[in-house]
Amino acid sequence: xxxxxxxxxxxxxxxxxxxxxxxxxxxxxxxxxxxxxxxxxxxxxxxxxxxxxxxxxxxxxxxxxxxxxxxxxxxxxxxxxxxxxxxxxxxxxxxxxxxxxxxxxxxxxxxxxxxxxxxxxxxxxxxxxxxxxxxxxxxxxxxxxxxxxxxxxxxxxxxxxxxxxxxxx
Amino acid sequence: xxxxxxxxxxxxxxxxxxxxxxxxxxxxxxxxxxxxxxxxxxxxxxxxxxxxxxxxxxxxxxxxxxxxxxxxxxxxxxxxxxxxxxxxxxxxxxxxxxxxxxxxxxxxxxxxxxxxxxxxxxxxxxxxxxxxxxxxxxxxxxxxxxxxxxxxxxxxxxxxxxxxxxxxxxxxxxxxxxxxxxxxxxxxxxxxxxxxxxxxxxxxxxxxxxxxxxxxxxxxxxxxxxxxxxxxxxxxxxxxxxxxxxxxxxxxxxxxxxxxxxxxxxxxxxxxxxxxxxxxxxxxxxxxxxxxxxxxxxxxxxxxxxxxxxxxxxxxxxxxxxxxxxxxxxxxxxxxxxxxxxxxxxxxxxxxxxxxxxxxxxxxxxxxxxxxxxxxxxxxxxxxxxxxxxxxxxxxxxxxxxxxxxxxxxxxxxxxxxxxxxxxxxxxxxxxxxxxxxxxxxxxxxxxxxxxxxxxxxxxxxxxxxxxxxxxxxxxxxxxxxxxxxxxxxxxxxxxxxxxxxxxxxxxxxxxxxxxxxxxxxxxxxxxxxxxxxxxxxxxxxxxxxxxxxxxxxxxxxxxxxxxxxxxxxxxxxxxxxxxxxxxxxxxxxxxxxxxxxxxxxxxxxxxxxxxxxxxxxxxxxxxxxxxxxxxxxxxxxxxxxxxxxxxxxxxxxxxxxxxxxxxxxxxxxxxxxxxxxxxxxxxxxxxxxxxxxx
Numbered sequence: 001x002x003x004x005x006x007x008x009x010x011x012x013x014x015x016x017x018x019x020x021x022x023x024x025x026x027x028x029x030x031x032x033x034x035x036x037x038x039x040x041x042x043x044x045x046x047x048x049x050x051x052x053x054x055x056x057x058x059x060x061x062x063x064x065x066x067x068x069x070x071x072x073x074x075x076x077x078x079x080x081x082x083x084x085x086x087x088x089x090x091x092x093x094x095x096x097x098x099x100x101x102x103x104x105x106x107x108x109x110x111x112x113x114x115x116x117x118x119x120x121x122x123x124x125x126x127x128x129x130x131x132x133x134x135x136x137x138x139x140x141x142x143x144x145x146x147x148x149x150x151x152x153x154x155x156x157x158x159x160x161x162x163x164x165x166x167x168x169x
Numbered sequence: 170x171x172x173x174x175x176x177x178x179x180x181x182x183x184x185x186x187x188x189x190x191x192x193x194x195x196x197x198x199x200x201x202x203x204x205x206x207x208x209x210x211x212x213x214x215x216x217x218x219x220x221x222x223x224x225x226x227x228x229x230x231x232x233x234x235x236x237x238x239x240x241x242x243x244x245x246x247x248x249x250x251x252x253x254x255x256x257x258x259x260x261x262x263x264x265x266x267x268x269x270x271x272x273x274x275x276x277x278x279x280x281x282x283x284x285x286x287x288x289x290x291x292x293x294x295x296x297x298x299x300x301x302x303x304x305x306x307x308x309x310x311x312x313x314x315x316x317x318x319x320x321x322x323x324x325x326x327x328x329x330x331x332x333x334x335x336x337x338x339x340x341x342x343x344x345x346x347x348x349x350x351x352x353x354x355x356x357x358x359x360x361x362x363x364x365x366x367x368x369x370x371x372x373x374x375x376x377x378x379x380x381x382x383x384x385x386x387x388x389x390x391x392x393x394x395x396x397x398x399x400x401x402x403x404x405x406x407x408x409x410x411x412x413x414x415x416x417x418x419x420x421x422x423x424x425x426x427x428x429x430x431x432x433x434x435x436x437x438x439x440x441x442x443x444x445x446x447x448x449x450x451x452x453x454x455x456x457x458x459x460x461x462x463x464x465x466x467x468x469x470x471x472x473x474x475x476x477x478x479x480x481x482x483x484x485x486x487x488x489x490x491x492x493x494x495x496x497x498x499x500x501x502x503x504x505x506x507x508x509x510x511x512x513x514x515x516x517x518x519x520x521x522x523x524x525x526x527x528x529x530x531x532x533x534x535x536x537x538x539x540x541x542x543x544x545x546x547x548x549x550x551x552x553x554x555x556x557x558x559x560x561x562x563x564x565x566x567x568x569x570x571x572x573x574x575x576x577x578x579x580x581x582x583x584x585x586x587x588x589x590x591x592x593x594x595x596x597x598x599x600x601x602x603x604x605x606x607x608x609x610x611x612x613x614x615x616x617x618x619x620x621x622x623x624x625x626x627x628x629x630x631x632x633x634x635x636x637x638x639x640x641x642x643x644x645x646x647x648x649x650x651x652x653x654x655x656x657x658x659x660x661x662x663x664x665x666x667x668x669x670x671x672x673x674x675x676x677x678x679x680x681x682x683x684x685x686x687x688x689x690x691x692x693x694x695x696x697x698x699x700x701x702x703x704x705x706x707x708x709x710x711x712x713x714x715x716x717x718x719x720x721x722x723x724x725x726x727x728x729x730x731x732x733x734x735x736x737x738x739x740x741x742x743x744x745x746x747x748x749x750x751x752x753x754x755x756x757x758x759x760x761x762x763x764x765x766x767x768x769x770x771x772x773x774x775x776x777x778x779x780x781x782x783x784x785x786x787x788x789x790x791x792x793x794x795x796x797x798x799x800x801x802x803x804x805x806x807x808x809x810x811x812x813x814x815x816x817x818x819x820x821x822x823x824x825x826x827x828x829x830x831x832x833x834x835x836x837x838x839x840x841x842x843x844x845x846x847x848x849x850x851x852x853x854x855x856x857x858x859x860x861x862x863x864x
Binding site: 026080 | 184185187188189190191192193194195196197198200201203209278279280281284351352353354355403404405406408436438439631632633634755756758759760762763764765766767770790791792796797798799800801802804805
């Protein structure tokens with residue numbers, strides 16, 4: 001069964017027809033030709049498909065497109081105008097926080113979401129003091145970025161990149 | 170001696186040229202190739218581990234609106250070559266392992282292709298299967314040779330006699346698990362068969378080598394090289410699993426040929442990758458060491474048992490590093506295989522060395538403990554002056570320097586197993602080694618175009634940095650600024666390149682580029698005209714056969730084990746490597762820490778849990794096949810010594826993609842032993858193996 005929906009993708013209104021089984025990830029990749037979010041597992045286990053969905057990080061392979069009619073989607077490609085880079089992207093580049101690059105757009109979107117979550121004071125599993133504002137420490141960032149697998153294992157560069165972009169010590 | 174390049178661009182810390190495209194996600198991987206009006210393909214896979222497909226009911230599927238083709242063993246085109254059972258896709262009804270390809274559905278959408286593929290009723294004549302590896306199987310056999318052309322068995326002196334007369338002996342059995350490469354980008358291809366157009370079969374494939382990929386496809390389909398183009402500008406990781414094409418590539422080509430003129434996209438699911446994309450065989454390693462009281466080895470032996478698939482042999486060269494690592498007058502290595510009803514094993518990062526330095530490096534630690542000698546010192550005392558296997562002098566061997574510098578940086582001498590609150594703390598060490606290889610075939614072009622130098626070679630960048638470092642090498646060979654050099658890779662339209670495997674890519678392609686650049690200068694001087702072009706072959710590059718070329722390293726680990734829960738943490742991992750000249754410290758460091766982290770993953774997290782009752786990996790997805798995640802990683806440092814090797818190649822480089830994963834797991838086991846007193850000889854180190862011994 002098909003359904004017609006509208007998505008705001010990287011600032012642009014896109015009208016499209018989807019199978020009601022179509023994931024948001026496949027809608028972006030196969031219907032709209034936006035392949036910035038990647039498919040690594042299609043089961044929400046690797047994080048490569050992470051996008052910002054209405055401003056918060058989300059696994060687009062676990063979202064059905066038809067359930068998000070009217071939603072605002074930002075992919076890594078939409079974080080900065082062409083020719084420019086978002087501070088998170090710049091930090092990833094400077095810290096060499098990737099190798100093959102396949103998990104990277106998901107890592108970048110996740111990092112943007114993480115920095116926002118810090119700014120909003122959200123605690124994580126490793127936050128000791130739930131009454132205060134969590135600090136952007138190594139352990140806090142590593143914990144929050146652990147839904148994004150990197151098989152090249154750039155983790156020791158990813159965490160400092162997120163801290164750098166987030167302006168942490 | 171080779172004519173070493175004067176390094177100017179080489180050694181510079183340059184940001185990746187493909188970096189911007191990767192952080193934005195605009196670098197296009199195989200499945201993402203923008204093509205007009207693509208169709209989507211989904212495989213049908215066997216649900217028995219051994220037997221025969223007797224019927225497939227495809228009538229309803231074929232009648233569905235939007236279904237373009239349904240291929241099965243009963244209707245697929247006959248391939249020109251079925252010699253390689255892995256590539257003989259849909260050519261027969263026999264099933265050699267669960268998950269084997271038995272069909273493909275091509276449809277207008279990916280949802281439809283998947284639904285139809287999953288709904289096809291298959292009838293089988295199922296036979297009993299046998300898929301359990303053990304060291305006491307009566308049917309173990311010696312393969313004709315092991316991977317990379319190594320001898321199956323070697324023997325020198327008399328190990329048994331040395332074991333009988335030595336002051337100290339050690340006999341232990343170790344095992345490594347089954348591992349799956351699991352690159353984050355699934356094995357995927359976009360294929361187009363265009364007989365009405367240019368007559369090409371074009372495959373945008375995720376591969377570690379477009380030319381070897383093309384060669385395999387040409388052979389299987391009986392096509393000429395000119396009829397097949399393989400394109401791959403970016404690879405979302407491979408770690409060996411994309412070094413040789415797997416059956417999915419042939420299936421995509423079959424699907425594309427069934428719908429001429431229509432591009433077809435096919436990606437294996439993550440689950441299917443546990444059946445179809447290769448893996449590292451589990452290994453069982455029986456080690457023997459004999460030594461005098463000062464720790465000098467009089468015997469070293471390893472007897473390896475591992476598995477292969479009944480339909481295609483792959484023999485991991487696990488015993489190989491024991492042949493050359495340490496000095497000992499008596500030595501023996503053997504490999505025995507069990508051919509089982511299992512998927513086909515293949516290359517995974519440092520095949521041979523990675524599993525093959527687990528048993529020996531834990532055994533050395535056990536021997537050091539028995540002798541009361543520092544494990545660093547024990548290794549130093551067994552340093553061979555020449556390669557024990559070939560008798561040749563080393564091109565350069567700096568294992569001792571790596572051990573000493575690593576010990577210094579890590580604070581090894583002050584080490585002491587202790588308890589810190591609830592945590593038991595210990596440290597461990599192991600050696601790393603990897604051969605320095607250069608492939609026999611690769612060609613490069615260097616051209617002057619619009620005021621810039623352009624280097625062309627069909628090389629692959631799997632995150633290794635080829636896009637960035639090949640211009641550095643070319644610039645130094647031409648004597649120009651690296652900013653004036655462009656590189657084009659990842660397409661069979663460029664000159665033939667060898668596979669990105671065996672840590673040989675940079676050594677091989679770089680050598681060809683140097684020959685091409687020098688030829689260019691000889692022909693056209695310092696002031697070339699637009700369009701001037703020269704090519705060079707790696708076989709014209711200086712080659713030294715009189716030395717034994719290896720990279721070495723030492724890895725140090727701090728492990729902490731929770732005394733109550735057995736939880737294992739590794740807050741510190743430090744490696745020092747002797748890898749020749751480093752082309753780009755930024756990308757080199759990433760490769761080394763990436764390898765070390767994958768080694769940590771092997772030590773603590775990874776295992777493909779085999780279920781012999783049904784013949785499959787039980788944990789065949791990324792939720793249950795655990796790989797190291799960000800929060801598992803503490804400090805990981807990779808250093809290298811300043812090493813000058815004039816014998817390996819014109820760059821003086823040794824290859825760094827694999828050595829990082831060699832020895833790590835042993836260092837972790839040794840550290841956990843220091844912390845807890847428990848010697849885990851069977852990977853991975855999990856808390857259930859420690860808990861019984863903790864108070």
